[in-house]
Amino acid sequence: MLEAQEIIWIQNHKTILKNIDFHLLPGECVGLIGPNGSGKSSLLKILAFLEPPTSGQLYFQGQAVPKSVPLTIRRKIAIVFQESLLLNTGVFNNVAMGLKIRGLPKERIREKVDYWLEQFGVIHLSKQSARSLSGGEAQRVSLARAFAIEPDVLFLDEPFSALDAPTKEGLRIDLAKVFKSTQATTVLVSHDFKDIAHLTNRALILLNGEVVAQGPPSELLKNSHKEEVDRFLAHFSS
Amino acid sequence: MEMIWQGISAALHLLLTKDPEVIEITLLTLKISGTGTFISLLIGIPFGTLLALKPFPGRRFILSVVNTGMGLPPVVVGLWVSIFLWRSGPFGFLNIIYTPTAIIIAQAIIASPIVAALTCAALQQTNPKLRLQIKALGATRLQYIWLLLKEVRYSLLAAIIAGFGAVVSEIGASLAVGGNIQGYTRVLTTATVLEVSKGNFDIAIALSIILCLLAYGATLGLTLLQQKQQGGP
Ligand SMILES: Nc1ncnc2c1ncn2[C@@H]1O[C@H](COP(=O)(O)OP(=O)(O)O)[C@@H](O)[C@H]1O
Ligand SMILES: [Mg+2]
Numbered sequence A: 001m002l003e004a005q006e007i008i009w010i011q012n013h014k015t016i017l018k019n020i021d022f023h024l025l026p027g028e029c030v031g032l033i034g035p036n037g038s039g040k041s042s043l044l045k046i047l048a049f050l051e052p053p054t055s056g057q058l059y060f061q062g063q064a065v066p067k068s069v070p071l072t073i074r075r076k077i078a079i080v081f082q083e084s085l086l087l088n089t090g091v092f093n094n095v096a097m098g099l100k101i102r103g104l105p106k107e108r109i110r111e112k113v114d115y116w117l118e119q120f121g122v123i124h125l126s127k128q129s130a131r132s133l134s135g136g137e138a139q140r141v142s143l144a145r146a147f148a149i150e151p152d153v154l155f156l157d158e159p160f161s162a163l164d165a166p167t168k169e170g171l172r173i174d175l176a177k178v179f180k181s182t183q184a185t186t187v188l189v190s191h192d193f194k195d196i197a198h199l200t201n202r203a204l205i206l207l208n209g210e211v212v213a214q215g216p217p218s219e220l221l222k223n224s225h226k227e228e229v230d231r232f233l234a235h236f237s238s
Numbered sequence B: 001m002e003m004i005w006q007g008i009s010a011a012l013h014l015l016l017t018k019d020p021e022v023i024e025i026t027l028l029t030l031k032i033s034g035t036g037t038f039i040s041l042l043i044g045i046p047f048g049t050l051l052a053l054k055p056f057p058g059r060r061f062i063l064s065v066v067n068t069g070m071g072l073p074p075v076v077v078g079l080w081v082s083i084f085l086w087r088s089g090p091f092g093f094l095n096i097i098y099t100p101t102a103i104i105i106a107q108a109i110i111a112s113p114i115v116a117a118l119t120c121a122a123l124q125q126t127n128p129k130l131r132l133q134i135k136a137l138g139a140t141r142l143q144y145i146w147l148l149l150k151e152v153r154y155s156l157l158a159a160i161i162a163g164f165g166a167v168v169s170e171i172g173a174s175l176a177v178g179g180n181i182q183g184y185t186r187v188l189t190t191a192t193v194l195e196v197s198k199g200n201f202d203i204a205i206a207l208s209i210i211l212c213l214l215a216y217g218a219t220l221g222l223t224l225l226q227q228k229q230q231g232g233p
Helices: A040-047 A091-101 A106-119 A135-148 A165-182 A193-199 A217-222 A227-237 B002-016 B020-053 B059-069 B074-085 B100-124 B128-136 B141-151 B153-168 B172-178 B188-198 B201-229
Strands: A002-011 A014-024 A029-033 A055-060 A077-080 A153-157 A186-190 A202-207 A210-215
Touching: A002 A040, A014 A040, A014 A210, A029 A040, A029 A193, A040 A153, A040 A186, A077 A135, A077 B128, A091 A106, A091 A135, A106 A135, A135 A153, A135 A165, A165 A193, A186 A193, A193 A217, A193 A227, A202 A217, A202 A227, A210 A217, A217 A227, B002 B201, B020 B059, B020 B100, B020 B141, B020 B153, B020 B188, B020 B201, B059 B100, B074 B100, B074 B172, B100 B153, B100 B172, B128 B141, B141 B153, B153 B201, B172 B188, B188 B201
Parallel strands: A029 A186, A029 A202, A077 A153, A153 A186
Antiparallel strands: A002 A014, A002 A055, A202 A210
Protein backbone atom coordinates (compact mmCIF):
# COMPACT_ATOMS: atom_id res chain seq x y z
CA MET A 1 0.00 0.00 0.00
CA LEU A 2 2.63 2.46 1.14
CA GLU A 3 6.37 2.09 1.18
CA ALA A 4 9.23 4.38 2.10
CA GLN A 5 12.87 3.71 1.29
CA GLU A 6 15.88 5.34 2.91
CA ILE A 7 14.01 8.41 4.07
CA ILE A 8 16.24 11.19 5.33
CA TRP A 9 14.85 14.49 6.56
CA ILE A 10 17.07 17.43 7.41
CA GLN A 11 15.72 20.71 8.74
CA ASN A 12 17.95 23.66 9.66
CA HIS A 13 21.08 21.50 9.34
CA LYS A 14 19.64 19.03 11.84
CA THR A 15 19.06 15.45 10.74
CA ILE A 16 15.64 14.62 12.11
CA LEU A 17 15.04 11.32 10.29
CA LYS A 18 17.99 9.04 9.57
CA ASN A 19 17.57 6.54 6.80
CA ILE A 20 14.13 5.15 7.53
CA ASP A 21 12.59 2.19 5.70
CA PHE A 22 8.92 1.62 6.18
CA HIS A 23 6.15 -0.40 4.60
CA LEU A 24 2.45 -0.71 5.17
CA LEU A 25 0.27 -3.54 3.87
CA PRO A 26 -3.43 -3.14 3.00
CA GLY A 27 -5.65 -3.55 6.06
CA GLU A 28 -2.75 -3.32 8.45
CA CYS A 29 -2.59 -1.06 11.49
CA VAL A 30 1.00 -0.16 12.26
CA GLY A 31 2.11 1.67 15.38
CA LEU A 32 4.90 4.22 15.67
CA ILE A 33 6.15 4.68 19.18
CA GLY A 34 8.97 6.64 20.71
CA PRO A 35 9.67 9.38 23.22
CA ASN A 36 8.92 13.04 22.54
CA GLY A 37 11.14 14.51 19.88
CA SER A 38 12.10 11.13 18.41
CA GLY A 39 10.69 12.14 15.01
CA LYS A 40 7.31 10.38 14.97
CA SER A 41 5.32 13.37 13.76
CA SER A 42 7.99 14.23 11.23
CA LEU A 43 7.90 10.74 9.77
CA LEU A 44 4.11 10.82 9.66
CA LYS A 45 4.11 14.12 7.76
CA ILE A 46 6.46 12.68 5.20
CA LEU A 47 4.48 9.46 4.84
CA ALA A 48 1.28 11.52 4.49
CA PHE A 49 2.83 13.63 1.69
CA LEU A 50 2.64 16.82 3.75
CA GLU A 51 6.42 17.34 3.70
CA PRO A 52 8.87 16.23 1.03
CA PRO A 53 11.78 14.15 2.38
CA THR A 54 15.30 15.52 1.92
CA SER A 55 16.16 12.25 0.23
CA GLY A 56 14.61 8.82 -0.17
CA GLN A 57 11.71 7.49 -2.16
CA LEU A 58 8.04 6.94 -1.40
CA TYR A 59 5.86 4.39 -3.18
CA PHE A 60 2.09 4.51 -3.04
CA GLN A 61 0.07 1.54 -4.31
CA GLY A 62 3.11 0.29 -6.16
CA GLN A 63 3.91 3.58 -7.91
CA ALA A 64 6.85 5.83 -7.14
CA VAL A 65 5.50 9.09 -5.74
CA PRO A 66 6.83 12.15 -7.60
CA LYS A 67 8.46 15.07 -5.72
CA SER A 68 5.42 17.23 -6.26
CA VAL A 69 2.65 14.91 -5.07
CA PRO A 70 -0.39 14.90 -7.36
CA LEU A 71 -3.75 15.82 -5.84
CA THR A 72 -5.22 12.44 -6.74
CA ILE A 73 -2.69 10.75 -4.47
CA ARG A 74 -2.94 13.35 -1.71
CA ARG A 75 -6.70 12.81 -1.65
CA LYS A 76 -6.30 9.11 -0.84
CA ILE A 77 -4.99 9.79 2.63
CA ALA A 78 -6.38 11.36 5.79
CA ILE A 79 -4.69 12.51 8.96
CA VAL A 80 -5.84 13.24 12.50
CA PHE A 81 -3.59 15.25 14.78
CA GLN A 82 -3.32 15.50 18.54
CA GLU A 83 -5.35 18.70 18.44
CA SER A 84 -8.77 18.35 16.83
CA LEU A 85 -8.14 21.29 14.47
CA LEU A 86 -11.78 21.82 13.61
CA LEU A 87 -12.82 24.80 11.52
CA ASN A 88 -14.96 27.51 13.05
CA THR A 89 -18.27 26.23 11.72
CA GLY A 90 -20.79 23.54 12.62
CA VAL A 91 -19.98 19.92 13.46
CA PHE A 92 -21.72 18.67 10.33
CA ASN A 93 -19.77 21.04 8.07
CA ASN A 94 -16.52 19.98 9.67
CA VAL A 95 -17.10 16.32 8.99
CA ALA A 96 -18.33 17.19 5.49
CA MET A 97 -15.22 19.26 4.71
CA GLY A 98 -13.09 16.59 3.03
CA LEU A 99 -16.08 15.41 1.01
CA LYS A 100 -17.00 18.93 -0.11
CA ILE A 101 -13.39 19.48 -1.14
CA ARG A 102 -13.70 16.35 -3.28
CA GLY A 103 -16.90 17.66 -4.85
CA LEU A 104 -19.26 14.89 -3.73
CA PRO A 105 -22.97 15.46 -4.30
CA LYS A 106 -24.94 16.81 -1.32
CA GLU A 107 -26.98 13.67 -0.58
CA ARG A 108 -23.90 11.45 -0.57
CA ILE A 109 -22.20 13.88 1.81
CA ARG A 110 -25.18 13.84 4.17
CA GLU A 111 -25.28 10.03 4.21
CA LYS A 112 -21.59 9.66 4.90
CA VAL A 113 -21.39 12.42 7.49
CA ASP A 114 -24.36 11.04 9.41
CA TYR A 115 -22.92 7.53 9.23
CA TRP A 116 -19.54 8.53 10.64
CA LEU A 117 -20.96 10.84 13.29
CA GLU A 118 -23.04 7.84 14.36
CA GLN A 119 -20.01 5.52 14.40
CA PHE A 120 -18.16 7.85 16.74
CA GLY A 121 -21.20 8.45 18.92
CA VAL A 122 -21.53 12.17 18.22
CA ILE A 123 -24.51 12.28 15.86
CA HIS A 124 -26.46 14.23 18.50
CA LEU A 125 -23.91 17.06 18.16
CA SER A 126 -24.39 17.36 14.40
CA LYS A 127 -26.04 20.79 14.56
CA GLN A 128 -23.76 22.27 17.19
CA SER A 129 -20.93 24.65 16.55
CA ALA A 130 -17.47 23.09 16.68
CA ARG A 131 -16.42 25.74 19.20
CA SER A 132 -18.90 24.42 21.76
CA LEU A 133 -17.46 20.89 21.96
CA SER A 134 -15.45 19.34 24.77
CA GLY A 135 -12.00 17.95 23.98
CA GLY A 136 -13.22 14.38 23.68
CA GLU A 137 -16.19 15.33 21.49
CA ALA A 138 -14.00 17.46 19.24
CA GLN A 139 -11.56 14.59 18.75
CA ARG A 140 -14.44 12.26 17.84
CA VAL A 141 -15.59 14.79 15.26
CA SER A 142 -12.05 15.05 13.94
CA LEU A 143 -11.86 11.26 13.59
CA ALA A 144 -15.26 11.17 11.88
CA ARG A 145 -13.99 13.82 9.44
CA ALA A 146 -10.99 11.64 8.56
CA PHE A 147 -12.97 8.39 8.26
CA ALA A 148 -15.66 10.11 6.15
CA ILE A 149 -13.07 10.58 3.41
CA GLU A 150 -12.71 6.78 3.39
CA PRO A 151 -8.99 7.14 2.81
CA ASP A 152 -6.75 4.37 1.51
CA VAL A 153 -4.35 5.17 4.33
CA LEU A 154 -5.25 6.81 7.60
CA PHE A 155 -2.67 8.54 9.79
CA LEU A 156 -3.33 9.21 13.46
CA ASP A 157 -0.78 11.37 15.27
CA GLU A 158 -1.31 10.90 19.01
CA PRO A 159 -5.08 11.22 18.66
CA PHE A 160 -5.72 10.67 22.38
CA SER A 161 -2.87 12.39 24.11
CA ALA A 162 -4.70 15.66 24.68
CA LEU A 163 -7.54 13.84 26.47
CA ASP A 164 -7.99 12.94 30.13
CA ALA A 165 -7.76 9.25 31.08
CA PRO A 166 -11.47 8.24 31.15
CA THR A 167 -12.23 10.14 27.92
CA LYS A 168 -9.23 8.55 26.28
CA GLU A 169 -10.26 5.06 27.40
CA GLY A 170 -13.77 5.49 25.92
CA LEU A 171 -12.45 6.76 22.63
CA ARG A 172 -9.88 3.99 22.37
CA ILE A 173 -12.60 1.36 22.77
CA ASP A 174 -14.77 3.01 20.11
CA LEU A 175 -11.85 3.42 17.75
CA ALA A 176 -10.92 -0.25 18.17
CA LYS A 177 -14.49 -1.16 17.13
CA VAL A 178 -14.30 1.06 14.06
CA PHE A 179 -10.94 -0.43 13.12
CA LYS A 180 -12.37 -3.91 13.39
CA SER A 181 -15.33 -3.15 11.12
CA THR A 182 -13.49 -1.03 8.53
CA GLN A 183 -10.12 -2.78 8.31
CA ALA A 184 -8.72 0.69 7.63
CA THR A 185 -5.06 0.75 6.69
CA THR A 186 -3.64 2.88 9.46
CA VAL A 187 -0.48 4.32 10.92
CA LEU A 188 -0.96 5.18 14.58
CA VAL A 189 1.55 7.35 16.41
CA SER A 190 1.67 7.33 20.17
CA HIS A 191 4.13 7.72 22.98
CA ASP A 192 1.96 5.39 25.09
CA PHE A 193 2.58 1.71 24.60
CA LYS A 194 -0.92 0.88 25.80
CA ASP A 195 -2.50 2.54 22.75
CA ILE A 196 -0.17 0.62 20.48
CA ALA A 197 -0.81 -2.69 22.24
CA HIS A 198 -4.58 -2.23 21.99
CA LEU A 199 -4.86 -1.05 18.42
CA THR A 200 -1.98 -2.25 16.26
CA ASN A 201 -0.67 -5.54 14.89
CA ARG A 202 2.86 -4.33 14.41
CA ALA A 203 4.87 -1.45 15.79
CA LEU A 204 8.09 0.40 15.12
CA ILE A 205 10.11 2.03 17.85
CA LEU A 206 11.66 5.34 16.89
CA LEU A 207 14.58 6.81 18.82
CA ASN A 208 16.43 9.95 17.72
CA GLY A 209 15.08 9.65 14.19
CA GLU A 210 15.97 6.01 13.75
CA VAL A 211 13.88 2.84 13.74
CA VAL A 212 15.54 0.81 16.50
CA ALA A 213 13.14 -2.13 16.77
CA GLN A 214 9.98 -3.45 15.20
CA GLY A 215 7.54 -6.32 15.55
CA PRO A 216 4.22 -7.25 17.15
CA PRO A 217 3.71 -5.10 20.28
CA SER A 218 3.64 -8.09 22.65
CA GLU A 219 7.00 -9.33 21.37
CA LEU A 220 8.58 -5.92 21.51
CA LEU A 221 8.07 -5.95 25.25
CA LYS A 222 9.36 -9.50 25.71
CA ASN A 223 12.49 -9.35 23.58
CA SER A 224 15.47 -7.43 24.70
CA HIS A 225 17.08 -4.68 22.65
CA LYS A 226 19.82 -2.16 22.84
CA GLU A 227 20.03 -0.61 26.26
CA GLU A 228 18.38 2.70 25.37
CA VAL A 229 15.41 0.90 23.78
CA ASP A 230 14.93 -1.23 26.86
CA ARG A 231 15.11 1.85 29.02
CA PHE A 232 12.30 3.44 26.98
CA LEU A 233 10.17 0.27 27.04
CA ALA A 234 10.73 -0.23 30.76
CA HIS A 235 8.21 2.57 31.37
CA PHE A 236 5.46 0.37 30.01
CA SER A 237 6.29 -3.17 31.12
CA SER A 238 5.03 -2.77 34.67
CA MET B 1 -24.75 78.15 25.84
CA GLU B 2 -27.94 79.45 24.26
CA MET B 3 -26.48 78.93 20.80
CA ILE B 4 -25.56 75.32 21.53
CA TRP B 5 -29.04 74.36 22.70
CA GLN B 6 -30.59 76.15 19.78
CA GLY B 7 -28.23 74.37 17.43
CA ILE B 8 -28.97 70.96 18.90
CA SER B 9 -32.74 71.42 18.89
CA ALA B 10 -32.70 72.75 15.34
CA ALA B 11 -30.48 69.80 14.35
CA LEU B 12 -32.90 67.31 15.89
CA HIS B 13 -35.72 69.04 14.06
CA LEU B 14 -33.84 68.66 10.76
CA LEU B 15 -33.25 64.99 11.46
CA LEU B 16 -36.79 64.22 12.62
CA THR B 17 -38.40 66.03 9.70
CA LYS B 18 -36.04 64.20 7.34
CA ASP B 19 -34.70 67.40 5.84
CA PRO B 20 -34.15 66.69 2.11
CA GLU B 21 -30.69 68.27 1.98
CA VAL B 22 -29.46 66.31 4.99
CA ILE B 23 -30.87 63.08 3.56
CA GLU B 24 -29.30 63.77 0.19
CA ILE B 25 -25.87 64.38 1.67
CA THR B 26 -26.13 61.25 3.81
CA LEU B 27 -27.16 59.03 0.92
CA LEU B 28 -24.43 60.44 -1.29
CA THR B 29 -21.88 59.82 1.46
CA LEU B 30 -23.03 56.22 1.88
CA LYS B 31 -22.88 55.67 -1.85
CA ILE B 32 -19.42 57.16 -2.31
CA SER B 33 -17.78 55.69 0.79
CA GLY B 34 -19.59 52.37 0.29
CA THR B 35 -18.27 52.08 -3.26
CA GLY B 36 -14.80 53.22 -2.23
CA THR B 37 -14.73 50.59 0.52
CA PHE B 38 -16.05 47.91 -1.85
CA ILE B 39 -13.25 48.61 -4.34
CA SER B 40 -10.72 48.53 -1.51
CA LEU B 41 -11.93 45.00 -0.68
CA LEU B 42 -11.34 43.85 -4.25
CA ILE B 43 -7.77 45.14 -3.94
CA GLY B 44 -7.02 44.67 -0.24
CA ILE B 45 -8.27 41.14 0.38
CA PRO B 46 -6.38 39.43 -2.48
CA PHE B 47 -3.28 41.52 -1.77
CA GLY B 48 -3.41 40.84 1.96
CA THR B 49 -3.91 37.13 1.23
CA LEU B 50 -0.90 37.08 -1.05
CA LEU B 51 1.23 38.81 1.57
CA ALA B 52 0.14 36.37 4.25
CA LEU B 53 0.37 33.09 2.37
CA LYS B 54 2.96 33.42 -0.37
CA PRO B 55 6.58 33.83 0.63
CA PHE B 56 8.49 35.92 -1.91
CA PRO B 57 11.59 38.11 -1.72
CA GLY B 58 10.82 41.56 -0.35
CA ARG B 59 7.62 40.47 1.33
CA ARG B 60 8.59 41.91 4.70
CA PHE B 61 9.40 45.23 3.09
CA ILE B 62 6.10 45.37 1.22
CA LEU B 63 4.27 44.39 4.39
CA SER B 64 5.86 47.28 6.26
CA VAL B 65 4.92 49.63 3.43
CA VAL B 66 1.32 48.41 3.58
CA ASN B 67 1.26 48.78 7.36
CA THR B 68 2.54 52.32 7.02
CA GLY B 69 -0.11 52.88 4.37
CA MET B 70 -2.75 52.26 7.02
CA GLY B 71 -1.87 55.65 8.42
CA LEU B 72 -1.71 57.44 5.08
CA PRO B 73 -3.01 60.99 5.66
CA PRO B 74 -6.13 61.39 3.48
CA VAL B 75 -5.12 64.89 2.46
CA VAL B 76 -1.89 63.51 0.99
CA VAL B 77 -3.87 60.96 -0.99
CA GLY B 78 -6.15 63.80 -2.07
CA LEU B 79 -3.18 65.81 -3.24
CA TRP B 80 -1.70 63.02 -5.35
CA VAL B 81 -4.98 61.87 -6.81
CA SER B 82 -5.65 65.52 -7.74
CA ILE B 83 -2.30 65.79 -9.44
CA PHE B 84 -2.96 62.64 -11.47
CA LEU B 85 -6.53 63.62 -12.38
CA TRP B 86 -5.80 67.30 -13.03
CA ARG B 87 -6.81 68.43 -16.51
CA SER B 88 -3.17 68.58 -17.59
CA GLY B 89 -2.17 65.54 -15.53
CA PRO B 90 -1.50 61.98 -16.72
CA PHE B 91 -5.16 60.95 -16.32
CA GLY B 92 -6.61 64.38 -17.07
CA PHE B 93 -8.23 63.05 -20.25
CA LEU B 94 -10.62 61.02 -18.09
CA ASN B 95 -12.17 64.29 -16.96
CA ILE B 96 -13.18 62.98 -13.57
CA ILE B 97 -11.66 65.48 -11.15
CA TYR B 98 -14.41 67.04 -9.02
CA THR B 99 -16.71 64.09 -9.58
CA PRO B 100 -17.91 61.40 -7.14
CA THR B 101 -15.71 58.95 -9.07
CA ALA B 102 -12.63 60.93 -8.07
CA ILE B 103 -13.60 60.71 -4.39
CA ILE B 104 -14.27 56.99 -4.75
CA ILE B 105 -10.80 56.48 -6.22
CA ALA B 106 -9.15 58.47 -3.44
CA GLN B 107 -11.11 56.66 -0.73
CA ALA B 108 -10.34 53.26 -2.26
CA ILE B 109 -6.66 54.20 -2.07
CA ILE B 110 -7.06 55.19 1.57
CA ALA B 111 -8.95 52.02 2.57
CA SER B 112 -6.98 49.44 0.55
CA PRO B 113 -3.88 49.31 2.79
CA ILE B 114 -6.15 49.07 5.85
CA VAL B 115 -8.04 46.12 4.40
CA ALA B 116 -4.87 44.48 3.09
CA ALA B 117 -2.98 44.82 6.38
CA LEU B 118 -5.87 43.53 8.48
CA THR B 119 -6.52 40.64 6.08
CA CYS B 120 -2.86 39.72 6.17
CA ALA B 121 -2.70 39.89 9.97
CA ALA B 122 -5.85 37.78 10.33
CA LEU B 123 -4.50 35.06 8.05
CA GLN B 124 -1.07 35.06 9.66
CA GLN B 125 -2.65 34.56 13.05
CA THR B 126 -4.36 31.33 12.02
CA ASN B 127 -2.95 28.19 13.60
CA PRO B 128 -0.23 26.73 11.31
CA LYS B 129 -1.42 23.26 12.32
CA LEU B 130 -4.92 24.11 11.16
CA ARG B 131 -3.46 25.18 7.83
CA LEU B 132 -1.68 21.85 7.59
CA GLN B 133 -4.93 20.06 8.43
CA ILE B 134 -6.76 21.87 5.63
CA LYS B 135 -4.04 20.84 3.20
CA ALA B 136 -4.24 17.29 4.51
CA LEU B 137 -7.97 17.23 3.80
CA GLY B 138 -7.04 17.28 0.13
CA ALA B 139 -7.66 20.95 -0.62
CA THR B 140 -6.39 22.53 -3.81
CA ARG B 141 -4.55 25.82 -3.44
CA LEU B 142 -7.73 27.77 -4.13
CA GLN B 143 -9.85 25.68 -1.77
CA TYR B 144 -7.18 26.16 0.87
CA ILE B 145 -7.28 29.94 0.51
CA TRP B 146 -11.06 29.99 0.44
CA LEU B 147 -11.38 27.88 3.61
CA LEU B 148 -8.82 30.02 5.43
CA LEU B 149 -10.59 33.23 4.43
CA LYS B 150 -13.84 31.71 5.66
CA GLU B 151 -12.13 30.80 8.91
CA VAL B 152 -11.17 34.44 9.50
CA ARG B 153 -14.46 35.83 8.21
CA TYR B 154 -15.12 37.90 11.34
CA SER B 155 -11.72 39.54 11.08
CA LEU B 156 -12.44 40.28 7.43
CA LEU B 157 -15.73 41.92 8.40
CA ALA B 158 -13.80 43.93 10.96
CA ALA B 159 -11.38 44.97 8.20
CA ILE B 160 -14.30 46.11 6.06
CA ILE B 161 -15.76 48.15 8.90
CA ALA B 162 -12.38 49.68 9.70
CA GLY B 163 -11.92 50.64 6.04
CA PHE B 164 -15.39 52.16 5.84
CA GLY B 165 -14.92 53.97 9.14
CA ALA B 166 -11.72 55.53 7.85
CA VAL B 167 -13.13 56.81 4.56
CA VAL B 168 -16.50 57.97 5.78
CA SER B 169 -14.85 60.28 8.29
CA GLU B 170 -12.02 61.63 6.14
CA ILE B 171 -12.25 65.11 4.70
CA GLY B 172 -8.91 65.94 3.06
CA ALA B 173 -9.28 63.71 0.04
CA SER B 174 -12.98 64.40 -0.52
CA LEU B 175 -12.35 68.11 -0.49
CA ALA B 176 -9.27 68.02 -2.71
CA VAL B 177 -10.59 65.75 -5.45
CA GLY B 178 -14.34 66.27 -5.06
CA GLY B 179 -14.52 70.00 -4.62
CA ASN B 180 -17.58 69.93 -2.33
CA ILE B 181 -20.08 70.58 -5.11
CA GLN B 182 -23.60 70.74 -3.75
CA GLY B 183 -25.74 67.72 -4.63
CA TYR B 184 -22.84 66.10 -6.46
CA THR B 185 -19.69 65.71 -4.40
CA ARG B 186 -20.79 67.21 -1.09
CA VAL B 187 -20.47 64.55 1.60
CA LEU B 188 -21.06 64.63 5.37
CA THR B 189 -17.59 65.80 6.33
CA THR B 190 -17.15 68.46 3.67
CA ALA B 191 -20.70 69.71 4.19
CA THR B 192 -20.15 69.98 7.94
CA VAL B 193 -17.03 72.09 7.49
CA LEU B 194 -18.78 74.33 4.99
CA GLU B 195 -21.79 74.90 7.22
CA VAL B 196 -19.54 75.68 10.16
CA SER B 197 -17.68 78.25 8.10
CA LYS B 198 -21.01 79.81 7.16
CA GLY B 199 -22.13 79.86 10.79
CA ASN B 200 -25.02 77.44 10.17
CA PHE B 201 -24.49 75.46 13.31
CA ASP B 202 -27.89 73.77 13.29
CA ILE B 203 -27.31 71.92 10.02
CA ALA B 204 -23.64 71.34 10.93
CA ILE B 205 -24.68 69.67 14.17
CA ALA B 206 -27.32 67.59 12.36
CA LEU B 207 -24.70 66.36 9.89
CA SER B 208 -22.21 65.68 12.64
CA ILE B 209 -24.77 63.59 14.54
CA ILE B 210 -25.26 61.38 11.49
CA LEU B 211 -21.50 61.13 11.02
CA CYS B 212 -21.09 60.12 14.66
CA LEU B 213 -23.82 57.52 14.33
CA LEU B 214 -22.06 56.01 11.31
CA ALA B 215 -18.68 56.07 13.04
CA TYR B 216 -20.10 54.79 16.33
CA GLY B 217 -22.05 52.10 14.47
CA ALA B 218 -18.78 50.99 12.89
CA THR B 219 -16.99 50.85 16.23
CA LEU B 220 -19.87 48.99 17.84
CA GLY B 221 -19.89 46.53 14.95
CA LEU B 222 -16.14 46.00 15.34
CA THR B 223 -16.47 45.30 19.05
CA LEU B 224 -19.29 42.82 18.54
CA LEU B 225 -17.37 41.04 15.81
CA GLN B 226 -14.25 40.79 17.91
CA GLN B 227 -16.29 39.17 20.65
CA LYS B 228 -17.79 36.77 18.16
CA GLN B 229 -14.36 35.90 16.75
CA GLN B 230 -13.18 35.04 20.22
CA GLY B 231 -16.03 32.58 20.52
CA GLY B 232 -18.06 34.69 22.94
CA PRO B 233 -21.85 34.57 23.05
N1 LIG C 1 9.84 21.82 10.63
C1 LIG C 1 10.84 21.54 11.51
N2 LIG C 1 11.96 22.30 11.50
C2 LIG C 1 12.96 22.05 12.37
N3 LIG C 1 12.93 21.10 13.29
C3 LIG C 1 11.85 20.32 13.36
C4 LIG C 1 10.74 20.50 12.48
N4 LIG C 1 9.80 19.59 12.79
C5 LIG C 1 10.30 18.87 13.82
N5 LIG C 1 11.53 19.29 14.16
C6 LIG C 1 12.40 18.72 15.20
O1 LIG C 1 12.49 17.35 14.93
C7 LIG C 1 12.51 16.59 16.11
C8 LIG C 1 11.41 15.55 16.06
O2 LIG C 1 10.17 16.19 16.17
P1 LIG C 1 8.79 15.41 16.05
O3 LIG C 1 8.77 14.68 14.76
O4 LIG C 1 7.71 16.38 16.30
O5 LIG C 1 8.90 14.37 17.24
P2 LIG C 1 7.77 13.55 17.97
O6 LIG C 1 6.52 13.64 17.20
O7 LIG C 1 8.31 12.16 18.05
O8 LIG C 1 7.63 14.13 19.35
C9 LIG C 1 12.37 17.57 17.25
O9 LIG C 1 13.63 17.79 17.77
C10 LIG C 1 11.82 18.81 16.58
O10 LIG C 1 12.26 19.95 17.27
MG1 LIG D 1 4.62 14.40 17.73
